[in-house]
Amino acid sequence: MALSDLQTLNRNEDGIQTAISVLKQQFGEQLKTSQAYLEQHAHTMTYIPSQLPDAVVFARTTQDVQDIVRVCADYKVPIIPFGTGTSLEGGVNAPAGGISIDLNEMNKVLSVNVDDLDCVVQPGVTRETLNEYLRGSGLFFPIDPGANASLGGMAATRASGTNTVRYGTMRENVVTMTVVMPDGRAVKTASRTRKTSAGYDLTKLMVGSEGTLGIITELTLRLHGIPDQISAGICQFETIENACNACILAMQVGLPLARIELLDSLQVEMVNQYSGLTHDPKPTLFLEFHGTEAGVNEQIEIFTEIANDFGGGNIQWEQTTEARNKLWKARHDAYYAMLAWRKGCNGIATDACVPISRLAECLSETQKDAQELDLVAPIVGHVGDGNFHITPLVMMDDADEVARAEEFIERLNMRAIAMEGTCTGEHGIGQGKRRFLRLEHGVGADIMASIKKAIDPDNIMNPGKVVGYSE
Amino acid sequence: MALSDLQTLNRNEDGIQTAISVLKQQFGEQLKTSQAYLEQHAHTMTYIPSQLPDAVVFARTTQDVQDIVRVCADYKVPIIPFGTGTSLEGGVNAPAGGISIDLNEMNKVLSVNVDDLDCVVQPGVTRETLNEYLRGSGLFFPIDPGANASLGGMAATRASGTNTVRYGTMRENVVTMTVVMPDGRAVKTASRTRKTSAGYDLTKLMVGSEGTLGIITELTLRLHGIPDQISAGICQFETIENACNACILAMQVGLPLARIELLDSLQVEMVNQYSGLTHDPKPTLFLEFHGTEAGVNEQIEIFTEIANDFGGGNIQWEQTTEARNKLWKARHDAYYAMLAWRKGCNGIATDACVPISRLAECLSETQKDAQELDLVAPIVGHVGDGNFHITPLVMMDDADEVARAEEFIERLNMRAIAMEGTCTGEHGIGQGKRRFLRLEHGVGADIMASIKKAIDPDNIMNPGKVVGYSE
Numbered sequence: 001m002a003l004s005d006l007q008t009l010n011r012n013e014d015g016i017q018t019a020i021s022v023l024k025q026q027f028g029e030q031l032k033t034s035q036a037y038l039e040q041h042a043h044t045m046t047y048i049p050s051q052l053p054d055a056v057v058f059a060r061t062t063q064d065v066q067d068i069v070r071v072c073a074d075y076k077v078p079i080i081p082f083g084t085g086t087s088l089e090g091g092v093n094a095p096a097g098g099i100s101i102d103l104n105e106m107n108k109v110l111s112v113n114v115d116d117l118d119c120v121v122q123p124g125v126t127r128e129t130l131n132e133y134l135r136g137s138g139l140f141f142p143i144d145p146g147a148n149a150s151l152g153g154m155a156a157t158r159a160s161g162t163n164t165v166r167y168g169t170m171r172e173n174v175v176t177m178t179v180v181m182p183d184g185r186a187v188k189t190a191s192r193t194r195k196t197s198a199g200y201d202l203t204k205l206m207v208g209s210e211g212t213l214g215i216i217t218e219l220t221l222r223l224h225g226i227p228d229q230i231s232a233g234i235c236q237f238e239t240i241e242n243a244c245n246a247c248i249l250a251m252q253v254g255l256p257l258a259r260i261e262l263l264d265s266l267q268v269e270m271v272n273q274y275s276g277l278t279h280d281p282k283p284t285l286f287l288e289f290h291g292t293e294a295g296v297n298e299q300i301e302i303f304t305e306i307a308n309d310f311g312g313g314n315i316q317w318e319q320t321t322e323a324r325n326k327l328w329k330a331r332h333d334a335y336y337a338m339l340a341w342r343k344g345c346n347g348i349a350t351d352a353c354v355p356i357s358r359l360a361e362c363l364s365e366t367q368k369d370a371q372e373l374d375l376v377a378p379i380v381g382h383v384g385d386g387n388f389h390i391t392p393l394v395m396m397d398d399a400d401e402v403a404r405a406e407e408f409i410e411r412l413n414m415r416a417i418a419m420e421g422t423c424t425g426e427h428g429i430g431q432g433k434r435r436f437l438r439l440e441h442g443v444g445a446d447i448m449a450s451i452k453k454a455i456d457p458d459n460i461m462n463p464g465k466v467v468g469y470s471e
Numbered sequence: 472m473a474l475s476d477l478q479t480l481n482r483n484e485d486g487i488q489t490a491i492s493v494l495k496q497q498f499g500e501q502l503k504t505s506q507a508y509l510e511q512h513a514h515t516m517t518y519i520p521s522q523l524p525d526a527v528v529f530a531r532t533t534q535d536v537q538d539i540v541r542v543c544a545d546y547k548v549p550i551i552p553f554g555t556g557t558s559l560e561g562g563v564n565a566p567a568g569g570i571s572i573d574l575n576e577m578n579k580v581l582s583v584n585v586d587d588l589d590c591v592v593q594p595g596v597t598r599e600t601l602n603e604y605l606r607g608s609g610l611f612f613p614i615d616p617g618a619n620a621s622l623g624g625m626a627a628t629r630a631s632g633t634n635t636v637r638y639g640t641m642r643e644n645v646v647t648m649t650v651v652m653p654d655g656r657a658v659k660t661a662s663r664t665r666k667t668s669a670g671y672d673l674t675k676l677m678v679g680s681e682g683t684l685g686i687i688t689e690l691t692l693r694l695h696g697i698p699d700q701i702s703a704g705i706c707q708f709e710t711i712e713n714a715c716n717a718c719i720l721a722m723q724v725g726l727p728l729a730r731i732e733l734l735d736s737l738q739v740e741m742v743n744q745y746s747g748l749t750h751d752p753k754p755t756l757f758l759e760f761h762g763t764e765a766g767v768n769e770q771i772e773i774f775t776e777i778a779n780d781f782g783g784g785n786i787q788w789e790q791t792t793e794a795r796n797k798l799w800k801a802r803h804d805a806y807y808a809m810l811a812w813r814k815g816c817n818g819i820a821t822d823a824c825v826p827i828s829r830l831a832e833c834l835s836e837t838q839k840d841a842q843e844l845d846l847v848a849p850i851v852g853h854v855g856d857g858n859f860h861i862t863p864l865v866m867m868d869d870a871d872e873v874a875r876a877e878e879f880i881e882r883l884n885m886r887a888i889a890m891e892g893t894c895t896g897e898h899g900i901g902q903g904k905r906r907f908l909r910l911e912h913g914v915g916a917d918i919m920a921s922i923k924k925a926i927d928p929d930n931i932m933n934p935g936k937v938v939g940y941s942e
Contacts, residue, residue: 454925
C-alpha cells in the first residue's frame with residue numbers, strides 16, 4: 001500500500017495547455033480552472049494526498065463528453081471522470097494532471113421500464129436520487145455503498161453494499177451502458193436483454209474499469225420489486241467464529257438473506273458510545289429479510305434455529321420502517337463512531353474479501369495482527385459476501401503508527417489473497433492498491449494491461465489507476 | 472446468416488504440418504489424424520457444413536494444453552477447443568484447419584466446497600455428470616442447455632437454459648476459471664470470492680468468448696441448494712400475448728419463478744403427436760416453482776390469480792419427481808417432435824432475445840413472417856428471459872425454401888436488434904451469426920476486435936469465430 005508513497009507521472013505540459021485553450025473556446029463557462037474547482041475535484045476522502053487536475057469541464061450530454069475526449073485525444077491529455085468524488089482509493093486524483101470531466105449535470109432519470117424491471121439513467125444520478133424517483137413505482141435499486149455515490153461512479157468501481165448478498169453488486173445490476181471510448185466514439189456495450197451470448201461481454205469489462213477504458217455516459221440498471229414484508233433483527237454471539245458459522249449455514253440452507261452485517265465487539269462499543277446505545281459489546285449480526293409475510297416469517301424461524309445452534313442470543317424482529325431504521329442506526333453510524341472514538345485520527349479503509357468458509361479464520365488472524373501491531377481497528381463486515389472492512393484508526397503525524405498500519409494492511413491483503421480472496425471486494429484498485437492487484441492477479445494483470453493498451457494506446461483515460469502499461 | 476455461404480480462411484499449410492510433427496513427438500497416441508477422428512471433431516449438429524481440423528490432441532492436464540498451445544503459437548497454427556461438439560453455430564469448425572484440442576479426458580470434479588456453495592471442475596465434466604456427482608450433497612448446478620454439454624463449452628458460449636430466469640446464465644455462475652492464453656501462459660481469471668473490485672473482469676471477458684481468447688482448463692462454479700419443494704404445472708392461454716403478459720406480471724410482483732417456458736400452439740400439436748399427449752393446441756406455459764413448502768404454495772396461489780386475469784386455464788400442480796418429469800416431457804421432446812413432424816427436414820436453430828416487454832410483439836410479428844414466407848416454424852421460449860427459439864423446419868435441398876428461411880432469419884434477428892434485443896440469447900455467435908454481431912454491436916464489434924487482436928495477435932485461437940480482425 002505504502003500510505004506515504006504516491007506515484008506522480010510525467011506531465012504533458014504543452015498538450016495540457018493547448019487542450020485547455022481549445023476546450024475553453026468550445027465550452028466557455030462549462031470549463032473551470034480556478035483553484036477552488038480544481039481542489040474540489042481531487043477530494044479523495046482518504047489518507048491519499050490530493051493531486052489536482054488542470055481544468056474541470058462540466059459535461060451536459062454524451063456529445064459533450066465525446067467532444068472533450070476528442071480534444072484530449074488530439075493532444076494526448078489525461079482525462080479523469082468525476083462523479084461525487086467519494087472514491088476511497090484515489091480514483092479522482094490526477095497524477096499526471098489533465099482534464100477532470102464532471103458528470104454531475106448529467107443527472108436525469110431518462111426512463112423507467114416497469115415491465116422489464118429496468119431504468120435508464122445518466123451517470124450523475126445518485127443512488128438516493130434514483131430511489132426517490134422510483135417512489136410509488138413499487139420498484140427500487142438495491143446497491144447501497146456507504147456514500148450516496150453517483151451511479152456512473154458506482155458502475156466504474158463495481159460497487160456493492162449491505163444487500164449485495166441478496167441482490168448482487170453493480171456487476172449483476174448493470175444491463176448495458178453507453179461509454180465514450182478514448183478515441184471519442186460512443187459505444188453501447190450490450191442489448192437491453194436479461195441475457196445475451198453476442199460476443200465479448202463489454203458491459204462487464206467496463207463495469208469496474210474505474211474510468212481507465214472509457215467514460216460512462218448512460219446506464220441501464222436492473223430494478224427490483226419492493227418486498228411486501230421487511231423484517232430486521234440483531235443477533236449477538238460469543239465469538240466471531242460462531243457469528244460466521246451461523247451465516248454460512250443460513251446461506252447453505254438457501255435462506256435468501258437480504259442483509260447480514262457483522263460488527264465486532266470493538267465496533268459495538270464504539271457505536272454504543274457514539275449513538276447512546278446499550279448493545280452488549282459482543283460480535284453482533286444485523287439481519288434483514290425480504291419477502292412475503294409468510295416467507296419472511298419462515299425465514300425468521302429458520303434463522304432463529306440456526307442462530308440458537310451457534311449460541312446466538314434472542315433476536316427481536318422489527319417490521320415497521322421506524323423501528324428498522326432505529327435498529328440499523330448502529331450499523332450506519334459505524335464510520336462516524338470510529339472517527340469519534342479516536343479524535344483526530346484517519347480511518348484507513350480496507351475491504352479484503354475471502355470465500356466465506358475462510359472468513360472467521362481471516363477475521364481472527366487479522367484481529368491478532370491489530371493487537372500485535374498495537375492498532376485500534378474495528379470491524380464491520382458484509383459477512384454473507386465474505387467481505388469486511390477493518391479500519392485502522394491512525395494518527396497520520398505519528399510515523400511509527402503509520403508504518404505499523406502499512407504493515408497491517410500488507411499482512412491483511414496478502415492473507416486474503418493467500419486464502420483465494422481479493423484485496424478489494426468493493427472499493428476498487430485506484431491508486432492505493434495497484435501493487436496488490438499485481439500480487440493478486442499475476443499473469444492476469446499483464447492481460448489487463450494489454451487490454452488497457454489496446455483500448456487506450458495513449459494512456460489518456462484516468463492514467464495511474466488500476467493497471468498501467470507505460471508507467 | 473447466409474445458410475449456404477460458409478467462410479473459408481487461408482491455411483498455413485507448412486505451419487500446420489510442422490506443428491503436427493512436433494506435437495506427435497510430444498503427445499504420441501494422444502494425437503490423432505485419422506479421418507474418423509477429424510470428422511468427429513467437426514460435427515456441428517446443424518445445417519453448417521463441417522470443416523475438419525488437421526489433427527486432434529486429447530489433453531489430460533492444463534500443462535498439456537499449455538504445451539499444445541505453445542507449439543501452435545510457435546508455428547502460428549489455429550487451435551480449436553472441443554468439448555461435446557454440441558455448438559449450434561459452428562463453434563468447433565476449423566475454417567483454416569489446425570489442431571482440435573479435445574478436453575473430454577479432463578473430466579474430474581476436483582472439489583466441492585459446501586460452505587462456499589461452489590465447486591472446482593475440469594472443463595470436460597458435463598452438466599449431468601456434475602449433478603450426478605453432487606447427489607446427496609443437497610446442492611445442484613442449475614444451468615441446463617438442451618445438450619448435456621461440457622461445462623467448459625457452456626462457459627465458452629455463455630450458455631443458459633430453462634431455469635436461467637431464476638438462477639442466471641453461465642455469466643452469473645462461473646466464479647473463476649483457469650484459462651490458457653494464446654502464448655501458453657495459464658491465468659487464473661479472479662479470486663474465489665462472491666465479489667471483487669480488483670481490476671478488469673477477466674472471468675466475464677472469457678465467459679462467452681467461444682475459445683477465441685483462450686482455452687478454459689478449470690472452472691469454479693456456483694452451486695445452489697436443492698429446494699425443499701418443487702412444483703410444476705402447465706397453464707394454457709388463448710393467445711401468446713396473454714401468456715407473455717402473465718409472465719411479465721409474475722416477474723413484476725417478484726415471483727421467484729424457477730422455470731417459465733412457452734410452447735406455441737404449433738409446437739404443442741407436434742409434441743402431442745410425437746409423445747402421444749393430449750394437450751389443447753394452444754399457447755402453453757410450463758412452470759416450475761422452487762422453495763419451501765409454504766413458499767411454493769404461496770407462489771402457486773399468486774401465479775394462479777395472475778394467470779386467471781389473463782384467461783389462463785386451470786393449472787394442475789405436480790410435486791413428485793415422477794409426475795413432474797411426465798409433465799416436462801412435452802417440453803423436453805420439443806426438438807425431436809419437430810424433426811419428426813417433417814421427415815427429412817433440418818431445424819434451423821435461432822435464439823433471438825428481447826426485453827420481455829417486447830416479447831409478445833416480437834413473437835407475433837415473427838409468426839406472421841413464417842406464414843408469409845410459407846415456413847413451418849414452431850416456437851419454444853424461455854419467456855422469463857425474453858429469449859425464444861423459433862425453428863424453421865427446412866428441406867435443405869429445396870433452394871427456394873432455404874432462401875425463404877434465410878430471409879426469415881434475417882428479419883427475425885434484425886427485428887430483435889431493433890427492439891433493443893440480441894440475435895443470440897444463449898447459442899453464441901460462432902460462424903453463423905458473425906454478420907449480425909456487427910449489426911448489433913456497431914462500434915462495440917470494433918472494440919471486441921481490438922481486444923481479440925491484443926490478446927491473440929496471431930489469430931490462432933478458434934479463428935473465424937465471433938469477431939475477426941484480419942479476415
